[in-house]
Structure formats: structure tokens, C-alpha cells
Amino acid sequence: MILYLHGFRSSPQSFKARLMAEALAAQGLTGERDWQCPQLPVSPREALELSMTLARRQLETASSPRELTVIGSSLGGYYATWLAEQLGCKAVLLNPAVEAARDLATQVGSHRMYHSDAPMEFRPEYVDELRAAYVPAVTQPDRYFLIAATGDEVLDWREMRDRFARCRQRIIPGSDHGLSDFAQWLPEVLDFAQSAPN
Known part of the structure; x- marks a missing residue:
């Protein structure tokens, strides 16, 4: 079972x-217990509340929290790191934001969503909400899988590598922030996500 969390200004599209x-539909996994990919609110606090609600709903019939994998991009x-620490589930991190409060403090103001061009407002208090969800170190590295691209033009892949140093890692030479070559790495992601819980 997978909960996918998109990045800043992004969407389920x-x-x-x-x-x-x-890929999951091709495996016949289309139910809400198998796959969730919500449109996240702009407010980090609201985004985490929604994600936690969906994750708990998916876990209602699970025998172990590790049956759930939260996959988060940027x-x-x-968010996925925070959820995995709260719930004890697994997480796949795709070019994750490591210092989100620091990085998004520069983004306070008006923006457009990537896939709809709808307006969005990133408020100053959202930076504080990000700071409140900071995870300085993960407690069980075996529950995490980092995919980081050295060609990421938005975030520093070395920060990702260092923050998740004891976790499984796939450092991709080149590529980009959006992982435009993601199809190449998807089987490895699904293998980690769908492996039997320890």
C-alpha cells in the first residue's frame, strides 16, 4: 500500500x-487501501493532517505499519519523513527537501500551480509550520530509501545523501529535480515499497 505525496506547487498530475x-493499476492495485495520491493543501500543517488521516485509513487493516510506504517527492x-517517523511505516524519498523551512522561506508570496496554473499563496506562517515538522535524524534507517539526483537544479543532493547516510540510497549521476528518468528507477521503488515487512 502506497501513499504518494507530491512537491511544492505540484499535484497528483x-x-x-x-x-x-x-504501474500499480497494471498490477490491479487501484483501491484506496492500495494507492492514495491526494492534492495537498498549501499549508504544511494541513497537508500533514490530511496525509496522516489517509495513512491511518490505509493502515486500518494492516498487520504492520511497514505494509505502508509513503513516497514523497521534494x-x-x-512530509514523508515526518509521517514515517510518526507511524513507523516505510518511506521512499525522491530528491527530498531536507531543510524545507530554510529553502521555502524564499518562496513566501504568490505563485501558480504547475499543472493547473491556479493561483496559490505561500504565507509566512507556513515556514513556521515546516519548522515544526523538522526531523533531525531518522530512527530506523532500514525503513527509508533515498533516490537523489546529482543533477538536481533545485536542491542539493549532498544534503540528502548526508541526512539519510545510513539508509538505502540510489544516487543518480545527472538527471534533474523532477527525475525525468523516473521510469528507469520505478521498478526499484516498487520493489522496496512492496517488499514484505520485516
Whole structure:
């Protein structure tokens, strides 16, 4: 069972989310227990509340929290880390934001969403909400899988590598922040997500 969390200004229409949904549908995994990919609120606090509600709903019939894998891209990776620490589930982090409060403090103001061009407002208090969800170190590295691209033009892959140093890692030479070559890495992601819990 997978909960996918998109990044800043993104949506369930992102390339990686759609690719993953198609791969799971090909396995017959289309139910809400199998796959969730919500449109996250702009407020980090509200985004985490929604994600926690969905994750708990998916886990209602699970025998172990590790049956759930939260997959997060960019800011979604920051959220996924927090959720995995709260719930004891697994997490796959795709070019995750490591210092989200620091990085998004520069983004306070008006923006447009990537896939709809709808307006969005990133408020100053959202930076504090990000700071409140900061995870300085993960407690069980075996529950995490980091995919980081050295060609990420938005975030520093070395920060990702160092923050998740004891976790499984796939450092991709080149590529980009959006992981435009994600189809190549998707089987490895699904293998980690769908492996039997320890």
C-alpha cells in the first residue's frame, strides 16, 4: 500500500505520480487501501493532517505499519519523513527537501500551480509550520530509501545523501529535480515499497 505525496506547487498530475499510478493499476492495485495520491493543501500543517488521516485509513487493516510506504517527492519527501517517523511505516524519498523551512522561506508570496496554473499563496506562517515538522535524524534507517539526483537544479543532493547516510540510497549521476528518468528507477521503488515487512 502506497501513499504518494507530491512537491511544492505540484499535484497528483505530476509525471512521477501518474507513472506510479499506471504501474500499480497494471498490477490491479487501484483501491484506496492500495494507492492514495491526494492534492495537498498549501499549508504544511494541513497537508500533514490530511496525509496522516489517509495513512491511518490505509493502515486500518494492516498487520504492520511497514505494509505502508509513503513516497514523497521534494517537499513531499520532507512530509514523508515526518509521517514515517510518526507511524513507523516505510518511506521512499525522491530528491527530498531536507531543510524545507530554510529553502521555502524564499518562496513566501504568490505563485501558480504547475499543472493547473491556479493561483496559490505561500504565507509566512507556513515556514513556521515546516519548522515544526523538522526531523533531525531518522530512527530506523532500514525503513527509508533515498533516490537523489546529482543533477538536481533545485536542491542539493549532498544534503540528502548526508541526512539519510545510513539508509538505502540510489544516487543518480545527472538527471534533474523532477527525475525525468523516473521510469528507469520505478521498478526499484516498487520493489522496496512492496517488499514484505520485516
